[in-house]
Amino acid sequence: MEENLDEILLGGQTFSWKKNDDGSFSSVLGGKVRRITRLEDAYDDPFLYDYFDLGYDYEKAKREIREKDEILKEAVDAVGTLRILRQDHFTATISFILSQNNNIKRITGLYERLSRRYGREVDEDMYSFPTPDEMKDATEEELRALGVGFRAPFILDAIAKCALLDEVDALEFDQAMEKLKEIKGIGDKVASCILIFGYHRTEGFPMDVWMKKVMSEYYPGKDKSYFAPYEALSQQYLFSWIRNKKE
DNA sequence: CACCAGGCCGTGC
């Protein structure tokens, strides 16, 4: 299967997993500690079966993306098999609010601090990411003290408007984007990420600083429609590829 | 010291 678990779990679509010294990965999801070494381990766990989208044929998608052009072929061959994880709405929303003008390592650290401060300790030194209710009394001072910086008021606005997150499911993609952008600190890029990773909307095509380089250098004049019907997955391949590219 | 990181907001034109 050659899944690239490092890229899937540590490459910027989730910030909840840690890699252990023995090479396994662990996280608290769905109220429990989850620990896997290979993707195959997830088949035994109904929660992870859904989380890793194991019912979808990623090998087929990968083949079709690879056939599209030489750049995607190079990207797919360099990156291996990716998957689009199914994360919950609130976790994805806060995660990608944290992501703006930030780097993956620091986002992961902030995610961890929010979990320790507002989440539950479900096992020894293992904390769940908080729910909106668990964060309802959070203050800007507290959040700034944790290191989220100028994103503190954005997080508070997301908590205040968390009911809005349930309305997004019923909306068409463009309307869903606009709905998420009603939350302060959510623009086009962050909304795209939330829709892909928190709502499994595969039409999303987030343009961050890396993807802007890819598009201007290799796809001048093109936009996300070129990559249909694999916008999100193609974007993930190109993002991983350019970010890990040497020289 | 500078510049950057899975950007967004407010302002000015």
Place this chain on the structure above:
DNA sequence: GCACGGCATGGT
């Protein structure tokens, strides 16, 4: 509509 500076923090 587009361009620009500011914004917290930590790494290089």
